[in-house]
Amino acid sequence: MADKPWFMRTYSGHSNARASNELYRTNLAKGQTGLSIAFDLPTQTGYDPDAPEARGEVGKVGVPVAHLGHMRQLMDGIPVGEMNTSMTINATAAWLLGLYIAHAEEAGVDPGLLAGTTQNDIVKEYLSRGTYIFPPDASRRLTVDTIVHAVRHVPRWNPINVCPYHLQEAGATPVQELAYGLATAIAVLDAVRESGQVREDEMPEVVGRISFFIDAGIRFVEEVCKLRAFTRMWDRITRDRYGVDDERFRRFRYGVQVNSLGLTEEQPENNVQRIVLEMLGVTLSKNARARALQLPCWNEALGLPRPWDQQWSLRMQQVLAYETDLLEYDDIFDGSKVVEAKTAELEEEAQVELDDVLAMGGAFEAIDELKGRVVRAMAQRTRRIEAGDLQVVGVNCFSETAPSPLGGEGIILRVDPAAEAELRDDVRDWRQAREHDAVEKALDELRRVAASDENVMPATIALAHAGGTTGEWAGALREVFGEYRAPTGVTAAVGGRATDEMAEVLARVRSMRGGPPRLLVAKPGLDGHSNGAEQIAVAARDAGMEVVYQGIRLTPEQIARAARDEDVDVVGISILSGSHLELVPEILRLLREEGVDAPVVVGGIIPGDDRPKLERLGVAAVYTPKDFQLSRMMAEVADLAAARRQA
Secondary structure, eight states, rough: OOOOEEEEEEEEEOOOOOHHHHHHHHHHTTOOOOOOBBBBBBHHHHTTTTSSGTTTTTTSSSOOOOOOHHHHHHHTTTTTOEEEEEEEOOOTHHHHHHHHHHHHHTTOOGGGGGGEEEEEOOOHHHIIOOOOOOOOHHHHHHHHHHHHHHHHHOOEEEEEEEHHHHHTTTTOOHHHHHHHHHHHHHHHHHHHHHHTTSGGGGGGHHHHTTEEEEEOOOOOHHHHHHHHHHHHHHHHHHHTOOOOHHHHHHOOOEEEESSSTOOOOOSSSSHHHHHHHHHHTSSSOGOOOEEOOOOOOOOTTTTTTOHHHHHHHHHHHHHHTTTGGGGGGGGGTTHHHHOOOOOOOOHHHHHHHHHHHHTOOTTTTHHHHHHHHHHHHHHHHHHHHTTTTOOOOTTBBSSSOOOOOSSSTTTTBOOTHHHHHHHHHHHHHHHSSSSHHHHHHHHHHHHHHHTTTTSHHHHHHHHHTOOOOOHHHHHHHHHHHOHHHHHOGGGGGOOOOOOOOHHHHHHHTTTTSSSSSSSEEEOOOSOOHHHHHHHHHHHHTTTTTTEOOOOOOOHHHHHHHHHHHTOOOOEEEOOOOOOOHHHHHHHHHHHTTTTTOOEEEESSSGGGGGHHHHHHHOEEEEETTOOHHHHHHHHHHHHHHHHHHHH
C-alpha cells in the first residue's frame, strides 16, 4: 500500500486579507492540502499599517494582519478546525497565534482542534532573516510561553518550527544548518524545562511538539544525507538529553521550502529544474521524508509570483506524489554505502560544531559568534561564484541564451499602491469602532504580565478579543522589554577576496587622493534580509574602502544623517521587499536637504522596468542579483567616488 503524500503548500499572501483569502481558497481548490501564510513586514516586526515605520512595506511580501477583523477575513470560508495552517511568523508569533485562537473561539471552534505551526524561531532571525524586535532573553521567554500554552491548550499545534532554512539562505553550510538548528532546539527546550511551567514528566510531550523547517539545496544527494543526519541526531538528543522513551515523540518532524538562494535572475527558466531536483532531496528517502512541502516559484528572483506561478509549483509536487511510484517503496537508500558514509560524515562534523555552540553557553548566548560564521560562509560562497569555482548555469557559465518566451510584461505580480492607503484607513476605522476602555484594560494587563513571570498567552488572547492591534501588542511589550539590534557579522568575513580584479581595485583605492573612499551601506524599511548588504560591505572592505554599515531597518532620516555626518563618497541602498519606489525617492530628497552630494546606488530585487524610473530620479547605478561580480561592482563604486572628489 502506498504511503500518503506530504502536506502540499504554497507560501503566499499579499495586498490585504480579502485578496489573500481569495488566493488561499483558489489554491485549495487546485489541490493544495495545507495553508502557508506569508505575513507582510509590518506584521512581522510589530507595526500597524499606519505606523511611520510601515511606509512602503504594507502588503508587499505578505498579508497584513493588524487585528481580529483581518484574521476573520483571512480565514473566511476556510474551516480552521479542519485546516493545517503554517504561519511564518517569529517576533510576533505569540500575537498571531493569539489572533488565530481568538478567531477560532469566536467561531465556536475548540482551540484543541487547531492544527498547524507557528515558526517562532527567533535565533535564526538574529542570524539571518532580521525580523526580530526584542532582546534575546525576552524573545526566549515569549517562545517558551507560546510553547507551554500550545502544549496545554492547543495540543495539535506545533508552537515552534525550528528553522535552519533561513540559515542556508544566508549562506550556512550543511554542517552549520545541522549544528545551529539543533542548538536552537536545545536552547528552547532547556528554557522550557527551566521556566518551571512544566513538570519533568511533561517534557516528552513538549519535545513531541517541536518541529523543524528545512531548506533543500541543489546538491540533492548531500541534502538527502543531511536530512538522514538530522533524523539520527534528533533521535539521540531527545533520548539522551530529555529522557524521551516514546519513539513517536522522538520523531524528527519537518517541513520544507526548497532553496530560494540559488534561484537566478538570469535565465530564470532554469529555476524550474532546480526546484524539481531540490524537491527530490527531501522526498526520496522515506525514513527522512518531509511531512510538509512548499516550493518557491520560477520567477521569485524577479519579484512577487503570480497565482499561475504558484500553481506550477504545486503541480510539480502533485506529479511526483500521484504519477510516480515513489510512495510505493521503503527507503530506497537503505544499504547505500555512499549515502551512509556521507550521512556519517555530516553527523560527525555537525556534532563537533554543536558541541562548540553548547560550550559557548548555547544558541542564544552565541548569537554574535554564529552570525559572524554564517556571514563568513556566505562570503566564501559568493567569492567561489565570482571566481568560477562554484558553477551556476546561466550565470557564470553557459550564459548564452535565446530570448525567453516566459518574459514580457506582467511576469510578476505587482501590489496595487492603493492597498497601503486602504489599510491605513482600515486600521483607523477599527480603532474608532472598538470599545476603548476594554482595549486599554487588556493592554495594561499585558504589560503587567510581561513584567512578571506569568505566561503572556492568556493576556495576548484577551487583547485579541478586545480588539487590540499588532502595533499595540508589540508596543506594549517594547515598553517592558525594550528593542534590540543584532550584530552584522561583517568584520568576521573580511579578507578573503583575492582576485586579480580586486587587487587592481585595492591598489587604486589605496592611491586615491584624500584617502580611501567612504561607502555608506544602508538598509531602509523593515526588510531584514541582509545577505546582500553584508556581502557588499565585506567586498568593499576587501577593496580597501572605509565602510559605514549600521545594520538593518534604518529610517530614511537616519540614512541621510549618517551620510552627512560620515561625509561619505557613495551611498549604497539595499532593498529586497519591493518598496524601492517609495523609499528611494524619500532618501534622495532627505540627502539633498542635508546637503549630501554623494552619488547613490541601489541594489536588490529591482524589476527591469523600474530601473529607468530610479535612474530618472538621480540614482547613479542599479544592481540586481545577476550582478554577482563584486570585484567589478567595487571598481564602479570607486569610479563614482573618484568622480565626486574631482567635481
